[in-house]
Amino acid sequence: MKIAMIGAGYVGLVSGVCFSDFGHQVVCVEKNTAKLEMLQRGEVPIYEPGLDILMHKNVAEGRLHFTQDMASALKDADAVFIAVGTPARRGDGFADLTYVYETAREIGELITTPIVVVTKSTVPVGTNREVARIISACQPAAAFSVASNPEFLREGSAIEDFMHPDRVVVGVENSDAEEVLRRIYRPLSLRETPLLVTNLETAEIIKYAANAFLATKITFINEIANLCEVTGGDVQQVAKGIGLDGRIGGKFLHAGPGYGGSCFPKDTQALAQSGREYGAPQTIVETVIKVNEARKHDMSSKIIAACDGEVDGKTIAVLGVTFKPNTDDMRDAPSLTILPALQQAGAKIRICDPQGRREGEKLLPGADWLDDPYDAATAADALVIITEWNAFRGLDLERIASSMRGSALIDLRNIYHRDEVSAAGLTYFAVGKGVPQA
Ligand code: UGA
Numbered sequence: 001m002k003i004a005m006i007g008a009g010y011v012g013l014v015s016g017v018c019f020s021d022f023g024h025q026v027v028c029v030e031k032n033t034a035k036l037e038m039l040q041r042g043e044v045p046i047y048e049p050g051l052d053i054l055m056h057k058n059v060a061e062g063r064l065h066f067t068q069d070m071a072s073a074l075k076d077a078d079a080v081f082i083a084v085g086t087p088a089r090r091g092d093g094f095a096d097l098t099y100v101y102e103t104a105r106e107i108g109e110l111i112t113t114p115i116v117v118v119t120k121s122t123v124p125v126g127t128n129r130e131v132a133r134i135i136s137a138c139q140p141a142a143a144f145s146v147a148s149n150p151e152f153l154r155e156g157s158a159i160e161d162f163m164h165p166d167r168v169v170v171g172v173e174n175s176d177a178e179e180v181l182r183r184i185y186r187p188l189s190l191r192e193t194p195l196l197v198t199n200l201e202t203a204e205i206i207k208y209a210a211n212a213f214l215a216t217k218i219t220f221i222n223e224i225a226n227l228c229e230v231t232g233g234d235v236q237q238v239a240k241g242i243g244l245d246g247r248i249g250g251k252f253l254h255a256g257p258g259y260g261g262s263c264f265p266k267d268t269q270a271l272a273q274s275g276r277e278y279g280a281p282q283t284i285v286e287t288v289i290k291v292n293e294a295r296k297h298d299m300s301s302k303i304i305a306a307c308d309g310e311v312d313g314k315t316i317a318v319l320g321v322t323f324k325p326n327t328d329d330m331r332d333a334p335s336l337t338i339l340p341a342l343q344q345a346g347a348k349i350r351i352c353d354p355q356g357r358r359e360g361e362k363l364l365p366g367a368d369w370l371d372d373p374y375d376a377a378t379a380a381d382a383l384v385i386i387t388e389w390n391a392f393r394g395l396d397l398e399r400i401a402s403s404m405r406g407s408a409l410i411d412l413r414n415i416y417h418r419d420e421v422s423a424a425g426l427t428y429f430a431v432g433k434g435v436p437q438a
Pocket of ligand 1: 122151152153154155156211214218251252253254255256257258259260261262263264267323324
């Protein structure tokens with residue numbers, strides 16, 4: 001199959017690379033000249049494990065190309081995927097569809113042969129019908145159909161998620177479009193990956209419902225963590241105890257500093273906005289958004305409390321500031337709320353993060369950056385773990401304890417155990433682990 005992929009951001013680049021690895025001919029169209037030149041030089045503009053190797057392989061084997069020229073990419077293509085950004089619009093939280101609609105207009109002007117226009121960007125319910133309307137308005141005789149094919153990959157494990165998805169969702173209006181998408185995803189049928197065919201609206205809602213449900217699960221366990229802390233419960237055991245019930249499942253029940261990233265915060269906002277717009281309020285999601293926002297602020301209070309209620313003039317070492325491990329992405333990372341609040345209270349911040357520095361330096365002014373966690377901890381009054389990178393999971397706690405000035409280890413991801421931390425001479429503060437009442 002011949003595929004044009006519009007937008008070489010996270011979803012577009014990973015999808016384009018993986019489709020070419022399926023054996024399809026893929027042309028990725030990227031308008032940003034600096035990004036395009038990087039891609040043409042063989043450089044990957046994002047940090048995603050394994051992506052560079054797969055990209056180089058498929059470029060070398062002649063199945064993957066990068067261009068700025070949409071007309072040449074669309075020539076004889078069976079399908080064009082729209083994978084441009086849909087950032088949250090300032091003010092109302094609605095997904096900004098400017099780039100999606102601009103792309104639809106350009107496609108509408110350039111269609112010469114029958115093509116399926118597939119939206120992969122996360123777009124609110126109703127968007128695909130508007131894409132179809134825009135294309136028809138540009139060229140009333142154009143032979144095309146639209147399809148919705150939301151993406152469920154996670155940053156940091158994007159290749160694995162794309163190659164081994166739990167399911168593929170395809171929203172279509174006719175069997176021709178369904179057939180094209182079935183052929184594109186045929187390599188996955190060998191693994192018996194379920195391919196769910198729905199109408200356009202259903203596919204659009206599935207994407208938001210999935211992300212909102214996962215965000216709800218995280219927020220739920222975070223509130224349960226609060227109850228554990230004040231009563232003597234252990235949230236990890238509660239998560240296990242409920243997660244073993246097959247109807248609930250144990251995934252996405254890790255209590256922490258609140259969810260962040262480029263998807264959950266934006267998509268929960270957009271779903272809530274769709275609910276308001278269509279008169280079907282999403283009150284659970286509205287509450288999840290509020291609770292998650294408050295949680296990030298509560299984390300700075302928790303850190304201050306662990307420092308005997310005062311951080312003015314104290315040095316706090318921070319391990320991990322990206323929104324999760326294995327990414328350099330800082331978008332809506334909890335650290336962006338927690339650390340400025342500590343600075344505001346007078347703390348000096350020293351950060352160590354395996355990939356976060358490039359973006360983080362711009363977003364967290366006034367902090368010092370160190371490459372080594374032990375250097376970050378040296379002479380610090382407290383050590384805080386915000387993001388659970390593997391590099392922070394097996395630290396020599398005695399070495400840390402002997403180099404710190406203070407003794408508080410605040411582990412917002414529960415990667416250590418109280419006993420080992422105490423044995424090293426540090427005072428442990430976890431999430432959702434209370435001390436049983438006598
Ligand atoms: C999320 C979804 O998991 C993907 O399925 C989806 O395709 C993607 O959004 C998207 O819409 O593009 P992602 O944002 O990459 O993927 O990251 P997640 O692994 O889902 O983590 C999101 C946030 O939740 C992180 O801040 C993470 O630390 C937090 N989290 C996750 C928890 O606090 N606890 C958990 O148990 C799981």
